[in-house]
Amino acid sequence: MTVRTRIAPSPTGIAHIGTAYMALFNYAFARQNDGEFLVRIEDTDRARFVEGAEQVIYDSLDWLEIPYTKTFRQSEHLEDYSAAVQTLIQKGHAYYCFCTPERLETMRKEQQARKEIPRYDRLCTHLPKEEVQKRLDSGERHVIRMKMPDNEMISWDDLVRGTISINTKELDDQVLMKSDGFPTYHLAVVVDDNRMQISHVIRGEEWISSTPKHILLYRYFGWQLPVFAHMPLLRNVDKTKMSKRKNDVSIPSYKEKGYLPQALRNYLCLMGWSHPDEKDIFALQEFIKVFSFSRMQTTGPIFDVKKLDWMNGKYIREVLKTDEVETALFPFLPDDFPQDLLPKILPLVRERLVTLHDIGPLTEFFYHDIHPTVEELMGKKSSMSEAKKYLEAALSTLEKSFEETEMLAMVDSKGWNRGAFFTTLRVAVTGRTVSPPLFDTIRVLGKQLTLSRVKAAITLC
RNA sequence: GGCCCCAUCGUCUAGCGGCCUUGGACGCUUGGUUUUCAUCCAAGAAAUCGUGGGUUCGAAUCCCACUGGGGUCACCA
Numbered sequence: 001m002t003v004r005t006r007i008a009p010s011p012t013g014i015a016h017i018g019t020a021y022m023a024l025f026n027y028a029f030a031r032q033n034d035g036e037f038l039v040r041i042e043d044t045d046r047a048r049f050v051e052g053a054e055q056v057i058y059d060s061l062d063w064l065e066i067p068y069t070k071t072f073r074q075s076e077h078l079e080d081y082s083a084a085v086q087t088l089i090q091k092g093h094a095y096y097c098f099c100t101p102e103r104l105e106t107m108r109k110e111q112q113a114r115k116e117i118p119r120y121d122r123l124c125t126h127l128p129k130e131e132v133q134k135r136l137d138s139g140e141r142h143v144i145r146m147k148m149p150d151n152e153m154i155s156w157d158d159l160v161r162g163t164i165s166i167n168t169k170e171l172d173d174q175v176l177m178k179s180d181g182f183p184t185y186h187l188a189v190v191v192d193d194n195r196m197q198i199s200h201v202i203r204g205e206e207w208i209s210s211t212p213k214h215i216l217l218y219r220y221f222g223w224q225l226p227v228f229a230h231m232p233l234l235r236n237v238d239k240t241k242m243s244k245r246k247n248d249v250s251i252p253s254y255k256e257k258g259y260l261p262q263a264l265r266n267y268l269c270l271m272g273w274s275h276p277d278e279k280d281i282f283a284l285q286e287f288i289k290v291f292s293f294s295r296m297q298t299t300g301p302i303f304d305v306k307k308l309d310w311m312n313g314k315y316i317r318e319v320l321k322t323d324e325v326e327t328a329l330f331p332f333l334p335d336d337f338p339q340d341l342l343p344k345i346l347p348l349v350r351e352r353l354v355t356l357h358d359i360g361p362l363t364e365f366f367y368h369d370i371h372p373t374v375e376e377l378m379g380k381k382s383s384m385s386e387a388k389k390y391l392e393a394a395l396s397t398l399e400k401s402f403e404e405t406e407m408l409a410m411v412d413s414k415g416w417n418r419g420a421f422f423t424t425l426r427v428a429v430t431g432r433t434v435s436p437p438l439f440d441t442i443r444v445l446g447k448q449l450t451l452s453r454v455k456a457a458i459t460l461c
Numbered sequence: 462g463g464c465c466c467c468a469u470c471g472u473c474u475a476g477c478g479g480c481c482u483u484g485g486a487c488g489c490u491u492g493g494u495u496u497u498c499a500u501c502c503a504a505g506a507a508a509u510c511g512u513g514g515g516u517u518c519g520a521a522u523c524c525c526a527c528u529g530g531g532g533u534c535a536c537c538a
Contacts, residue, residue, distance in 0.1 A: 008538085009538090010537080010538050012537080012538075042538065044537090044538080045537055045538065047537080048537065048538085097536095101535095101536070104535090104536085108535090112462095115462065116462095116463095117462080117463055117464090117534070118534070118535095119534080141536095143536050145536095161466070161467090164465070164466080165465090166464070166465065167464080169464095170463070170464045170465085170534080171464095171534090172534070172535090174535095175535080175536050177536085178536040179536055180536075182536085184535090184536070184537085184538085185537075185538050186538095188538095189538090204532095205465095205466065205467090205531085205532065206532055206533070206538095207532095207533090207538095208465060208466065208532075208533080209464070209465055209466090209532070209533045209534070210533080210534095230466085232466095232467085233531075233532070235531080237472090239530060239531065240530095240531075240532095241531075241532070267473095270473060270474080270486090271473075272473090272474095273474095274473085274474055274475065274485095278474080278475060278484085278485055278486080279486095280473090280485090280486055280487085294477095297473090297474075298466075298467060298468095299466095299467055299468065299530095299531090300466095300467080300530095300531065300532090301472085301473060301474085302472060302473080304471095304472050304473065304487075304488085306472075306487060306488055307472070307473065307486080307487040307488080308487095309487090310486090310487055310488080311487085313499095313500095317499095317500075349499090350500090351499055351500040351501090352498070352499045352500080353499095379497095404496095407496095408496085411496090417496095418496050419496055419497080420496090421496075422496035422497075423496075423497070425496085426496080426497065432497090432498095433497065433498085434497055434498040434499085435497070435498075436497095436498080436499085437495090437496090437497090437498095438496070438497080
């Protein structure tokens with residue numbers, strides 16, 4: 001059997017991190033089995049359709065370096081869904097329903113008031129054929145509903161959860177075809193997965209309860225059933241399904257915030273799955289090689305940015321090569337960043353970067369004017385006169401040499417406290433109390449700028 | 462509420478009947494390296510394996526109940 005997997009995102013807004021999560025596992029499983037990973041656009045909801053959202057999804061997958069094959073938009077295959085639903089009607093598995101949204105609404109409210117499960121009351125199930133035809137001919141608005149068996153156990157062997165059984169009596173007569181002529185998800189997903197010969201449906205846990213509907217449809221159509229794998233859902237801190245209200249769920253937003261696609265991808269691999277050797281850091285190729293559903297956790301993992309941050313820093317300082325980091329950093333360099341200096345500056349800040357975005361704040365004193373205050377120059381250990389004394393001595397030493405050993409010798413010969421002295425000099429040169437190693441910094445800064453900053457600091461005291 | 466899924470440190474997880482008075486990672490604390498921060502290294506706190514029953518010579522691991530959490534019940538996907 002050829003393994004074919006897919007994701008079917010809807011272009012309704014943001015490119016969701018959950019989509020990336022599903023894409024990752026679908027892709028890995030397909031590749032592992034020499035299969036194919038496809039993307040189909042689920043655009044049957046015209047009310048929520050957002051122009052351009054589709055491209056953002058593709059861009060996000062590209063950014064994450066997850067290869068895929070584009071297929072089609074569901075809106076391009078409308079006639080297939082009507083053809084499919086017609087065979088269902090002929091076989092008696094679907095029927096026309098003329099109930100208005102208003103009637104359904106009041107019906108639901110009444111049911112809820114009576115504490116019943118809200119569901120369609122099947123008013124239109126027994127409409128005489130002639131009446132149905134007449135109302136269709138007159139152009140009355142209608143939907144087509146699936147006729148659910150009354151009491152039938154539907155079971156399947158889920159790849160991550162084992163056997164799951166649901167009785168059809170729990171299921172509603174699902175709308176398959178909307179009054180605007182577009183199919184609902186349930187019809188479209190079955191028709192399209194069959195058309196694309198999807199062998200494994202790997203999707204979120206949220207679909208478990210509608211899977212019986214899909215299985216029934218496969219059966220009615222006489223199509224080969226795919227294998228189902230329901231993955232755990234990514235959660236917010238409060239354990240609810242990860243949502244944009246409580247979390248940043250937009251893939252492009254992680255890109256903008258300076259996360260590396262490799263790090264985000266690696267982190268996502270660890271959500272619900274664990275490496276057989278308990279490794280945390282591994283490449284996509286390795287994931288493909290060692291992935292297995294048997295190592296899948298069924299509990300929904302909480303998306304924790306703290307660990308993502310650590311992983312991102314780890315990738316910046318250890319996993320990526322220097323030129324790869326430089327390339328990744330490029331879009332995050334401030335406009336006035338002296339790019340020719342990047343190879344010299346990067347080693348000074350590399351292990352201090354959590355996100356690529358940190359490059360600006362961490363390096364701006366190299367190319368921006370600094371404004372140290374007297375308080376900062378004094379630090380916690382010195383007085384104003386001491387600071388001045390330090391700086392004057394530092395200045396005359398620097399005029400002779402940029403060697404750190406020279407400075408150290410000078411400080412020690414005077415019997416000064418190294419910490420206090422260097423704090424003052426650091427603030428004078430970088431404008432901040434925290435910086436990369438001072439003499440490395442000074443060498444990048446150059447003699448002229450360093451000396452002028454020290455002189456400027458002296459006049460402050 | 463009905464149905465379905467789930468339940469090991471704060472978080473991500475290992476564990477699939479004895480090797481576990483639970484191992485790793487993040488985070489946290491402390492110490493070391495260091496003129497600051499970060500890195501790196503070392504140590505530590507942190508789960509009576511949700512609770513209660515079984516099964517078994519033996520259970521985090523199997524079974525049941527309860528509790529708790531989540532998902533789903535749309536002409537949204």
